[in-house]
Amino acid sequence: MIRPSPIPLTDNKLIVCHECDLICRGAVLAAGESANCPRCHASLYRNSRATLDQALAVALTSAILLLILNSFPLLALKVQQVTRDTTLFHAALSMWDDGMHIISLLVVLTTMLAPALQIAVALYVLCTLKFGDAGRAVGVPMRFLQKIRPWSMVEVFMLGLLVSLVKLQNLADIVIGPALWSCAAMICVSAALASILTPRNVWVWAHQQGLGRAAYMGETHAGT
Ligand SMILES: [Zn+2]
Incomplete structure (x- = not known):
């Protein structure tokens, strides 16, 4: 209601x-x-003009884009009629095999785990507000969301990948894969989600859904 x-x-x-x-x-x-x-x-x-339904749509879009990012090839290199493509996970695995363990773990953490966790928590908060019961608090997940946001660095990964592509273009033909386009789209959608899913908006939506203060008790301050 x-x-x-x-x-x-x-x-x-x-x-x-x-x-x-x-x-x-x-x-x-x-x-x-x-x-x-x-x-x-x-x-x-x-x-904000954003509604709960819009936020839910943006969060679902982020989830789909993240799924594409992790399931399809990022790019393919074509050298002398031999084409080889790689996914994000296989790229991290290759780095691990080459002895770059810390970088490999950082890639997995910042481009796979942190974004997945962030989107999952966002969906939990939004679904709780949309469909949940009044007694379920979303203050704790919102605070957790604020803490894990800095660990999601898809845009840094994208920037590094673009630099690599510029350097590789003289060595091989490069075919951009669906995951790279998804990565670019995800940067925009994630920025939109971060601007919509603020503590203030969550507070507003909680009131609109009739959950009241009991559903959103936390130390989140209005205006942050
Ligand atoms: Zn001031």
Whole structure:
């Protein structure tokens, strides 16, 4: 049941600017508006237009893209009529076999495990809000999500891969695989998910779904 009532998150509440520590009084914003610090002009919070359904759609898209990224070849090298392709996992496995154990583990952690965990937690939070019972808290998973976000480095991997492609193009014909396109799309979709799935939006959706404070008790602060 959706209650499109104003969300009492910032009305007359005091908010500390995360940049300059100025204490500001919150204001109720229209959809799409944002509040900035009057001293340093840092963005304090934003009243997003994003809905719970949109967030769920973006999270599901991320999951599909991650599945493609890990299932299909990243690229294929063609040298003298011999073509050899590789997936992300096989690339990490090759590095392990070549003795680059730490790099191999970092690739697996930052491009496979962390993004998968991040998307799984995001889906758990969103599905709990959408379909869950009122007694199930999402505060703990939201805090966990904030902690694992820095470990997801698909964009760093993509940048390194692009540099490698530039260097390899003189040595062999390169065929871009579906996983590389998926990786590029996933960077955009992950950025969209991170901007939508904020503690403030989760708080708003919890109120709209009628879960109330009991469903989202945690130490997450409005405006962070
Ligand atoms: Zn400030």
